[in-house]
Amino acid sequence: MASAPLLDVSTVLDLPAPLPLDSGQSLPGVRISYEAYGRLNAARDNAIFICHALTGDQHVVTDHPRTGKPGWWVRMVGPGKPIDTDRYYVICANVIGSCMGSTGPASLAMDGCPWAMRFPVITIRDMVRGHVALLDALGIEQLHAVVGGSMGGMQALSLAANFPERTRAALVIASTARHSAQNIAFHEVGRQAIMADPEWREGEYYAYGKGPEKGLSVARMAAHITYLSEAGLTDKFGRRLQNRAEKTFGFDADFQIESYLRHQGISFTDRFDANSYLYITRAMDYFDLAEEHGGLLANAFARSKARWCLVSFDTDWLYPTAESRLIAHALNAAGLPVSFVELSAPYGHDSFLLDVPALDKVVGGFLG
Template sequence: MHAEDGALQHVGVGDFETEAGASISDVSIAYRRWGTPRGDNILLVEHALTGDSNAAEWWSEAVGPGKALDTEKWCVICTNALGSCYGTTGPSSPHPDGRAWGSRFPAISVRDQVRAEKAFLDELGITRLHAVLGGSMGGARTLEWTLLHPEMVGYACVIAVSARASAWQIGIQEAQISAITRDPAWHGGDYYGTGETPEAGLAAARRIAHLTYRGELEIDERFGTSPQPGEDPLGPYRTEDQRFAVQSYLDHQGRKLVERFDAGSYVCLTETLNRHDVGRGRGGLNKALASSTVPTMVVGVDTDILYPYHQQEHISRNLGSLLAMSKLSSPMGHDAFLAEARQMDFILRKFIALTCENPGGGAYEI
């Protein structure tokens, strides 16, 4: 790990067998790191669904010199998750035959993502992590880290996620998948090289998703029933260019994702979250959580629609080693862990302080 801070790097981990028994050839993991590794000073940061390895960008107020995750003291590493499209092997990556994996890319689980990340750390010779932390899909990966490889993890911070996907989450996420797979340009997942991409489906999926990332009150206060300037949604005929302001906002969010993300990865990773269940094969949720030996801070958002706060309360009540419980109070909903810089700064600084104090038992409420 001698590249400049923040530089995108790749590490090959060889052929990879998934939890379900499928094989992915010649897997490559993309990552970035900030700071110098010195013994037990490595913080592994996990990104959300459409995030990437550039934690210093999407968590810009948290990662850097003098910040909560102080890169003058800590070595911060952030990988791109297996199945994504930002450098790590995923559906858009080349298959051994030279074409994109496309529909041949196997179904993966959160555990697969963590196991691939463990193989990456093995390649770098890293045997100990001071802490793992992340939100949303990153929180799911963090939680799995504490159960799959507790011997490597000193502490964990699990943010805005559940211990398993709920039926509501699976339903809302399946609606997004359906929007993409019903787009004629999807071509069964093999649109790569056809000159077509399922842009309409991906944009529709993002519109649905974005409403679950934000709080209902925040959206209503911002837009209400206001028309988009220059348009009249109350006219005698319905046309696509006569929108409410909130429609225009969601259209914009859809276009932004289409410009930066791959539909195949979106389907792959959304299905991965649908399979999230730490209790699978471990005697159920509560037994699995109780078996955790890694001191863990749990963080939730009081207005989160996607991962309601009661789901973080459930984790905290059943964890075998609860370090602290913290609530983000914000109208922003699920995205508050990315948008509420001041509160997250306080929470992350407290988390780091607690990991250094090593209290050795008992939990804190922050």
């Protein structure tokens, strides 16, 4: 069978009305930037919506326009792949608050100046409201499935719980139904690192040609450690030195892990907006699906009729298996069909992005 051509790559939608937000405010002039692959069938019922993670974007299978690197889930999405674009119409939208084309703090507000810190604080549910507005515009009443890892999993949970008529299935990978104190703590370190940088200028750095790059870099370094397992770091770097035979007795990056982390931090600042990092981490910290539903997680799923699949990784200490288990218990309490699997992979939280063949099987098998 010939592969279906890619359709609708890099499209934008300008929402016709302001987007209502959990804060009580509404966001005017919202643009949603998204990509879509495969063909929407005549019944308009073969769509899969992929939700991206904190620093991810809509470039699931296309090269990133700033870094030139391949799409972040090219191994999972495509013709004949677990999320099969020969069979499904696959959509991914940049979340509001981000910086890859959808409206965020770097976008121009109605007065023609960047929103900066005037941008309203948004929530995961607000991001999902943007996704649902996109589905409305595309004439898709119900998804075949919503899929996401990490913060994408939060959106998948939120969409399937809060807009239960909009999806027949939800696949939540390496995620959680609420941010823990430790999760919040790491994000707060990142935010403080950004806001401590005098180049941040209370968020009004856009006119200066440079932003709080050092602070954002430190934020990324701290976060990056949480994405990897201790054992994975030991395997990959251990105490090996970086291009030198001996320690230098100085503060250069003697160890490979230092050089790697510095590179992760610096390269991140080329592709991501510091204010977006503040807003999106805040949305994640605010996420508590049970709290939205009277404090009982099972209540969140009361109106769901979806099939559910939860995947965790044994080395993920950011959103460990216990978090997925809590969700599985709540889905069971709500009487919903749920499959839950903990996969073994050495990469920590980032396993959902990496070469874990068992994940491919679970994803392909669940989506059918």
